[in-house]
Amino acid sequence: MIKNRKSLEEYKAGILEENRAILAQAITLVESNLSTDSELASSLVQEILPFSGNSIRIGITGVPGVGKSTFIEAFGKMLLEKGKKVAVLAVDPSSQKTKGSILGDKTRMEKLAADRRAFIRPSPSGSTLGGVSAKTREAMLLCEAAGYDVILVETVGVGQSETAVKGMVDFFLLLMLPGAGDELQGIKKGIMEMADGVLINKADGENIQAAKKAKTQYRNALHLFPPSENGWYPSVITGSSLTGEGLDECWEMVEKYQEKMLDSGYFELNRAEQRLRWLDEYVQYLLGKAFHEQAKVQNLLASEREHVKEGKISPLTFARKLVNVFFENFQIKNS
Amino acid sequence: MIKNRKSLEEYKAGILEENRAILAQAITLVESNLSTDSELASSLVQEILPFSGNSIRIGITGVPGVGKSTFIEAFGKMLLEKGKKVAVLAVDPSSQKTKGSILGDKTRMEKLAADRRAFIRPSPSGSTLGGVSAKTREAMLLCEAAGYDVILVETVGVGQSETAVKGMVDFFLLLMLPGAGDELQGIKKGIMEMADGVLINKADGENIQAAKKAKTQYRNALHLFPPSENGWYPSVITGSSLTGEGLDECWEMVEKYQEKMLDSGYFELNRAEQRLRWLDEYVQYLLGKAFHEQAKVQNLLASEREHVKEGKISPLTFARKLVNVFFENFQIKNS
DSSP, rough: OOOTTHHHHHHHHHHHHTTHHHHHHHHHHHHOOHHHHHHHHHHHHHHHGGOOSSEEEEEEOOOOOOOOHHHHHHHHHHHTTTTTOOOEEEOOTTTHHHHHOOTTTTTTTTTHHSSTTTEEEOHHHHHHHHHHHHHHHHHHHHHHTTOOOOEEEEOOOOSSHHHHTTOOOSSSEEESSSSSSSSGGGSSSSSSGGGGEEEOOOGGGGHHHHHHHHHHHHHHHHHHOOTTTSOOEEEEOOOTTTOOTHHHHHHHHHHHHHHHHHHHTTTHHHHHHHHHHHHHHHHHHHHHHHHOOOOOHHHHHHHHHHHHHHHOOOHHHHHHHHHHHHHTOOOOOOO | TTTTTOOOOHHHHHTTTTTTHHHHHHHHHHOOOOOHHHHHHHHHHHHHHHOOOOOOEEEEEOTTTTOOOHHHHHHHHHHOOOOOOOOEEOOOOOOHHSOOTOOOOOOHHHHHHHHEEEEEEEOOSSSSSSHHHHHHHHOOOOOOOOTSEEEEEOSSSSSSHHHHHHTTOOOEEEEEEESGGGGGGGGGGTTTGGGGGEOOOOOOOOHHHHHHHHHHHHHHHHHHHHOOTTOOOOOOOOOTTTTTTHHHHHHHHHHHHHHOOOOOOHHHHHHHHHHHHHHHHHHHHHHHHHHOOOOOHHHHHHHHHHHHTTTOOHHHHHHHHHHHHHHOOOOOOOO
């Protein structure tokens, strides 16, 4: 067993005792790419599963500069005052490049992090999206078993991580800047239609009028778009982390959504569907990983991929060839 | 070789001679699930590849009842009058259930089908989405090699096929009904944001005012949403297959889009990305197919899937188990 690893029982007991240090170590275990860790991690997740699920899971997205961290700090503080325990997780595929983390800056969320009823976890770095989202999902379950009532999952709003986050939360909140216009360039197309709620952020000082106007415009616009399959039209509100305006309203919006969805049965239905989708996606991820790790596949891709891109080889023909090569050369590793 | 199959050279020559009957037989070959056909089909697609690509590919979607077939017939007729050759293909995953086809009704698109410069192909039935879209893509290439200038790909607007169609066309057109309101219930969330153009259909008689109003509303709303990565905001126009109004305008919209995208280089960039995505998706589809066809995987899924759905087994743990079982029991078929 690797250094600094505890036993299954130690992790489980620590988590159920709501020990933040052990929770952090357990998430490190779950995030580990070492094959020696993965069995222990699987067992741990299986063990704590009956204690998970008792939270509201909120995804929060928006372009860089919209004020996500400041909002999460203010929103989290307010939730603590309401007696909630709050965990913040981050999904950040860009960390693949920087090997850093969007929450890596220690000065961010200082006040929230100082409270022992809060738990803040930077995103795992250097992993693929499939891996990150899988691990964020497991981290979420561990946090729930440790008694956190509200899980905030932060994502950057410009990449592919939004779909992953949408697929793991109950409520998806989009932060926007006042003055609907240029800043739209930053948001990826399609994210707006994923939102269960939109908060026009930085609605303070000189921005107040612009924020109110944006709220009206988005409310009208979103009503022209189809509602979710659960019949919900996204709410649009304004808010400010500076003045605290809109934070209560934001929480009321989430509570109202949760109440409606619990009543209609959609809440549990959605979670059940998410579990099955998670299974499918992770199977796909594991199959794709084995495929792309094979040297023969890699070599063939390296030599022919450009020809596919240029339209000289049919993608379908080449895919068949690749998959045949993969299966012909497949060998089970002794692990 | 199976009955009714021609040789590679016969198919190729027939397609390049723009022989509609041979084109139809070639598409049947490509759609075939027989392993004895797949090698010939692959070779054929590879052979005609240098002659493909010279068309504008237009995806057309909208809820049942919006008038897709009537629109396509009128739009297609107009294109024939402009000297274009028009092919209509359909992607219809619902045919899995009915084994029928959305274009199966022989009375539909009668006038268009009667013209020898038009080619209408119902969707292949009884296949999976991955399969259907792969085959529609290949059928598209065959039509292009047979000299069709405009490929119209019809899809039903309520399922998952839109993402597949969006991924294989240059321009994605959404048909809507006048009177933005109740009919929205039918459209799947997210489709609106995929559209490059919206046509408010049935804008005739008593509907004219409502259609004009809807046009204004959607124009304003869509400007609040982010533009595509190519900088394009979807156009919104009104049209009627009855009076012919808007058909010219619709074609101008597509031409304007094409011109802009050719200028910016996005047109070819998008097609190159589509080819690579097609490769990735088809690899994923083939890996998943092999996985789901294995009896041991099927049995394990049948016995445990409900437990995953109910949250009793971690999806991640179960996915790992399934993939291990798959690889341990994997045997290369002698084919």
